[in-house]
Amino acid sequence: MNTNPDRLYELLPVIYRMRDAEQAYPLRALLRVIGEQVDVVENDMAQLYENWFIETAESWVVPYIADLIGYRPVHEAGEPGDPNTPRGSARNKILIPRREVANTLHYRRRKGALALLEALANDVAGWNARAVEFFKLLGWTQNLNHQHLDRARTVDVRDGNALALLDGPFERLAHTVDVRRPNSARTRGRYNIPSVGLFVWRLNAYSVTDTPAYCVEEVGPHNYTFSVLGNDAPLFTHPERETDPTHIADELNVPAPIRRRAFELFNADGTSKHEANPAYYGAGKSLLVWASQWGKFGDEPIPPEYIIPADLTDWQYYPQRDHIAVDPELGRLAFPPAQLPKKGVRVFYHYGFSAAMGGGEYDRPIIQAAESVIYRVGENERYKQIGDALREWMRVKANHQPKAAVIEIADSGVYIESLNFELDQDETLQLRAANRKRPVIRLIDWHTDLPDALSVSLDNGSRFILDGLLITGRAVHVRAKSDSPPIGVAAPNADSSAATDCAAEVIIRHCTLVPGWGLQNDCEPRRPAEPSLEIFNVNAQVRIEHSIVGSIQVHLDQVRADPIPLHISDSILDATSSEREAIGAPGRPVAHVVLTAQRCTVFGIVQVHAMELGENSIFNDCVNVARRQLGCMRFCYVPPGCRTPRCYHCQPDMVEAAVRERFPSNETTRDRLSALEQTRVRPQFTDRRYGRPGYGQLAETCAVEIKRGADDESEMGAFHDLFQPQREANLRARLDEYTPAGANVGIFFAS
Numbered sequence: 155m156n157t158n159p160d161r162l163y164e165l166l167p168v169i170y171r172m173r174d175a176e177q178a179y180p181l182r183a184l185l186r187v188i189g190e191q192v193d194v195v196e197n198d199m200a201q202l203y204e205n206w207f208i209e210t211a212e213s214w215v216v217p218y219i220a221d222l223i224g225y226r227p228v229h230e231a232g233e234p235g236d237p238n239t240p241r242g243s244a245r246n247k248i249l250i251p252r253r254e255v256a257n258t259l260h261y262r263r264r265k266g267a268l269a270l271l272e273a274l275a276n277d278v279a280g281w282n283a284r285a286v287e288f289f290k291l292l293g294w295t296q297n298l299n300h301q302h303l304d305r306a307r308t309v310d311v312r313d314g315n316a317l318a319l320l321d322g323p324f325e326r327l328a329h330t331v332d333v334r335r336p337n338s339a340r341t342r343g344r345y346n347i348p349s350v351g352l353f354v355w356r357l358n359a360y361s362v363t364d365t366p367a368y369c370v371e372e373v374g375p376h377n378y379t380f381s382v383l384g385n386d387a388p389l390f391t392h393p394e395r396e397t398d399p400t401h402i403a404d405e406l407n408v409p410a411p412i413r414r415r416a417f418e419l420f421n422a423d424g425t426s427k428h429e430a431n432p433a434y435y436g437a438g439k440s441l442l443v444w445a446s447q448w449g450k451f452g453d454e455p456i457p458p459e460y461i462i463p464a465d466l467t468d469w470q471y472y473p474q475r476d477h478i479a480v481d482p483e484l485g486r487l488a489f490p491p492a493q494l495p496k497k498g499v500r501v502f503y504h505y506g507f508s509a510a511m512g513g514g515e516y517d518r519p520i521i522q523a524a525e526s527v528i529y530r531v532g533e534n535e536r537y538k539q540i541g542d543a544l545r546e547w548m549r550v551k552a553n554h555q556p557k558a559a560v561i562e563i564a565d566s567g568v569y570i571e572s573l574n575f576e577l578d579q580d581e582t583l584q585l586r587a588a589n590r591k592r593p594v595i596r597l598i599d600w601h602t603d604l605p606d607a608l609s610v611s612l613d614n615g616s617r618f619i620l621d622g623l624l625i626t627g628r629a630v631h632v633r634a635k636s637d638s639p640p641i642g643v644a645a646p647n648a649d650s651s652a653a654t655d656c657a658a659e660v661i662i663r664h665c666t667l668v669p670g671w672g673l674q675n676d677c678e679p680r681r682p683a684e685p686s687l688e689i690f691n692v693n694a695q696v697r698i699e700h701s702i703v704g705s706i707q708v709h710l711d712q713v714r715a716d717p718i719p720l721h722i723s724d725s726i727l728d729a730t731s732s733e734r735e736a737i738g739a740p741g742r743p744v745a746h747v748v749l750t751a752q753r754c755t756v757f758g759i760v761q762v763h764a765m766e767l768g769e770n771s772i773f774n775d776c777v778n779v780a781r782r783q784l785g786c787m788r789f790c791y792v793p794p795g796c797r798t799p800r801c802y803h804c805q806p807d808m809v810e811a812a813v814r815e816r817f818p819s820n821e822t823t824r825d826r827l828s829a830l831e832q833t834r835v836r837p838q839f840t841d842r843r844y845g846r847p848g849y850g851q852l853a854e855t856c857a858v859e860i861k862r863g864a865d866d867e868s869e870m871g872a873f874h875d876l877f878q879p880q881r882e883a884n885l886r887a888r889l890d891e892y893t894p895a896g897a898n899v900g901i902f903f904a905s
Contacts, residue, residue: 162189208256213243220255228887232867232880241875245866248877249884253277266894269400271352274888279881281354282393284323284403284904288336288349293328315415323353323904324405336900337886350899352889356878357847357905359390359409359504361515362592364444365566367487367499370675373469376494380441380485380503382568382594383626385673385845387485388412390504392440406433409506410904411847412440412482418463430461430480440504441480443487446497449476464488506847506905508873511724512666512702513624515566515592523558523582523617530588532564540585540595541571547583558582563593563623572600574609576635577616577658587622597628607631612658612694619661625686626668629704632660633690658694662687662701669704669728669844677845682730689718698722702844705729705758706737708745717763721750726850726872729758732775736760744780753864755850755871757842765799768792770864772837772871789865794832805859806832835859837871847905852878854903 158164162185163171174181204210208219214237217227227234227250234249235242254261254277264270268285275283291306306328310316319325334343336351344351367378381387388411396407405416417434419427434440435458443456451457456478464471466481466488473479479488485503489495510516522528527550529543530536537543543561550556557580563569565588573595577583587593600606607628610618613635620630667686670679686704689696691711696718703725708718720737729736736758739745744761754771761778768787777796788802801807809831817824835857840848850872852861862879863870869878882901889899 159186159189162186162192208252213237213247213252216252216255217246217250220250220258223255223258225250225255225258228884230883230887232883235866241866244875245868245877245880248880251278251280251884254888261892265892267400268350269402270892271350271889271899272403273399274892275352275354275885278888279354279885281356281881281885282403282408283352283354284408286323286351286353288345288351289347291325291327291329291345292347293330318413318415323351323408323902335898336902337898338900342900342902344900346898348897350893350897351902352885352899353902353904354885355408355410355905356851356903357390357409357506357508359392359440360507360510361392361502361504363502363515363566364500365502365592365594366568367443367501369499370469374491376489376491377466377469378487378489378499379675380487380501381505381673381845382596382624383668383673383845384675385677386675387505387845388847389441389482389485390506390847391434392504408904409504411506414463414465414481414483417480417482419458428462430458430463432458434482435461441482442502443478443480444500445478445489445495446500448489448495448497449493507849508851509876511664511700511726511872513587513592513594513622513664515590517590518622518664518700520586520589521621522560522584525556526558526560526582526584527556528560528562530562530564531569533567535564539571540569540573544573544575551581558584560584560586562586562588564588564591566592566594568594568596570596570598572606573597574611575618576611577613577618578635579613580615581613582617582619584619584621585623586619589622591622592624593622594624594626596626607688609633610660611635612660612692614658617659617661620663620665621661622664624666624668626672628671629684629686629688630667631688631690632692632694632696634692658692660694660696661699662697662703663699664701666702667704669702670730671704673845677843679730679844683734693718695719696721698725698727701725703727705735706745707735708737708739708747710739710742710746713746717746717748719750720747720762721752722754723750723752724872724875725754726844727754727756727758728844729775732758734758736775737762744778748784753872753874755873768798770868770870770874772860774837789863789870791835791837791860791863791870793836803865805835805863809835809859 163182205212205215211219232249234246237243237246257277261270268287271285272283275281293308296302306326308328316326320327329345332343332345334341336342336344336349365382367380368382368384369375370377370379370384380389390409391406391412393409394406412434417431419429419431421427436442445456446453460477462473462477462479464479464481466479466484466486471479471488473488473490475490475493529546531540531543540561547559575583597606597608607630608625609631611633612618669686670682671684672680674680685707687706688709690709693716727736736756737745738761744763747762749762749765750767751771752769756773759776760773764781764784765779766785768790770789772791775793777792777798779798782799785799786802787798787804791805792798794806810828813824813827813831837860838853838856840851840853843849852869861869864874867879868874885901893899
């Protein structure tokens with residue numbers, strides 16, 4: 155692309171340019187406008203050439219290239235959407251994967267190879283996988299003249315490593331014959347001669363880089379957790395890329411939780427070396443530990459020979475001097491009680507989660523207001539604390555009046571500060587993490603007579619943005635400035651017609667406001683009844699995107715004419731209990747809020763003035779809407795007996811309607827079957843506690859009406875945009891296509 159806006163103008167003879175200069179360059183301005191259209195045409199012509207190749211073609215061209223090579227889309231996964239819309243384009247990328255189209259001819263040449271099944275899972279569904287031929291795990295009497303020493307053997311109760319792998323994707327023990335097929339739609343079997351299992355990992359491993367460990371002082375000053383929240387969190391493997399196309403994946407090639415025995419290094423004779431396995435521990439691996447000025451290591455990482463794999467379930471393991479005990483299954487560390495770290499402990503590790511949501515070190519779009527002034531905060535930056543950057547902006551603002559500022563945190567450290575932001579009229583402040591960083595703002599008990607929340611005071615037209623942060627310890631408070639009339643309410647002698655047009659805005663995206671303020675070691679909330687976001691007497695538009703947020707409470711001294719607009723999308727809203735309010739107002743029956751929820755999972759009771767739109771969302775607990783005439787709910791799950799606006803294709807209404815249609819006159823049978831159907835379609839989750847890897851993920855046993863209940867046949871809830879049903883349907887179809895005749899391949903979800 156030519157970036158010179160005057161390239162057409164420079165082609166003119168000098169005499170014409172001289173005369174143009176004498177008349178204030180009208181000809182140059184005209185040619186610049188023409189040049190913009192020339193650039194559009196040239197770029198389109200260049201892209202036409204790029205569209206001949208699958209690697210460089212635009213997304214809308216991929217189905218046409220696929221058709222040229224005889225690629226057959228899977229209609230069971232759904233029909234392609236509108237490629238001109240962002241959501242339709244994202245869905246089409248799953249339905250017709252570019253990588254699979256690029257490798258289709260290669261796959262056809264390798265048809266029947268075991269390693270091809272793993273490549274299909276990666277290219278078709280984007281899942282890490284391991285293929286297992288179950289006939290190799292059958293127990294059988296071998297011929298002494300043709301021994302297979304690599305085959306599975308019967309159980310040896312002294313082999314703890316083999317027992318730990320039992321019934322998993324990496325097991326080595328022999329089994330008796332199972333006549334059920336692995337791809338059965340009812341009950342699936344495994345161990346038979348034609349049976350092949352494809353174990354897939356839906357969870358991904360996300361890194362946490364150079365962050366402080368958490369000292370569990372209530373147990374002992376020598377005990378730490380990798381998680382900065384103090385909860386037990388299994389450490390995950392950072393998967394290594396396979397270089398040999400015929401290689402079958404092992405534990406180092408998939409994002410699986412690290413086992414204690416796998417983390418331990420053994421001698422050739424099977425005895426333990428009592429040190430960490432370098433395949434997991436080290437720079438660029440799965441985890442690493444620093445202890446500044448501790449022992450003889452200075453500021454260097456602790457070498458693997460000084461890391462002792464251990465079981466720290468009861469914290470009763472005491473390592474010897476200059477050694478650290480690490481439990482990867484619980485995410486715990488233990489130092490010698492007589493040799494405590496003096497300057498803190500820093501760790502690098504990976505945790506498991508379903509998607510890039512909440513605060514995390516993943517790639518996310520960076521959006522900021524035009525002409526923003528950026529203040530970078532970090533250990534190696536000019537400003538060491540968030541408050542330092544805030545005070546600098548306040549000082550500069552008094553002189554130059556910059557209306558927009560960005561405070562960017564450049565590392566994944568923990569910031570313990572008392573933060574109070576005050577924004578004047580039409581000002582914008584963004585507090586964000588740098589891309590691929592996950593800073594933690596820990597709010598502690600600073601004052602005995604005042605709240606210790608992260609406080610934001612807004613004026614008319616101001617905007618406050620939180621982006622990429624993890625906030626723990628206290629809530630976020632949003633309120634109107636004390637020296638100005640309430641936002642949206644006219645001041646005395648003011649033009650009331652313009653007052654309601656100047657509303658403030660609060661945006662929370664890619665953030666985690668820890669439900670319950672913090673976590674116990676078992677991931678139970680520390681303060682389960684406390685909200686994560688509180689709004690006080692301010693008519694601010696609140697927008698939450700790709701975030702994990704605790705309860706939201708709205709405090710109003712008097713009810714205003716216009717409710718607060720609250721937009722939540724692609725997020726999890728967690729009240730920590732089905733009996734607590736996810737959205738509510740203390741002392742009032744409902745919050746004065748108009749809610750829009752798209753692709754959300756809500757744990758807790760929702761009590762709002764109105765719901766403008768509920769779409770592709772799961773409301774696990776009761777929903778009470780005061781004004782039912784406004785808005786609608788479509789393709790959602792709402793428990794029976796709730797007070798909602800009109801519903802369209804929602805569950806369990808759909809299954810109840812099917813029962814009524816089937817038994818129009820038999821009321822007893824109809825009521826009994828309706829109750830059974832209500833129980834069957836109730837959403838089931840792998841886990842409902844924040845801090846655990848399967849948090850918010852739909853369980854494999856969840857009803858298909860929920861797993862494929864969205865308007866585009868994806869799953870309801872916060873992980874809608876993963877398009878898991880489409881991935882699974884595509885993969886099943888390709889396994890049938892590339893599996894040899896007589897073989898049965900089944901998909902088993904390892905996570």
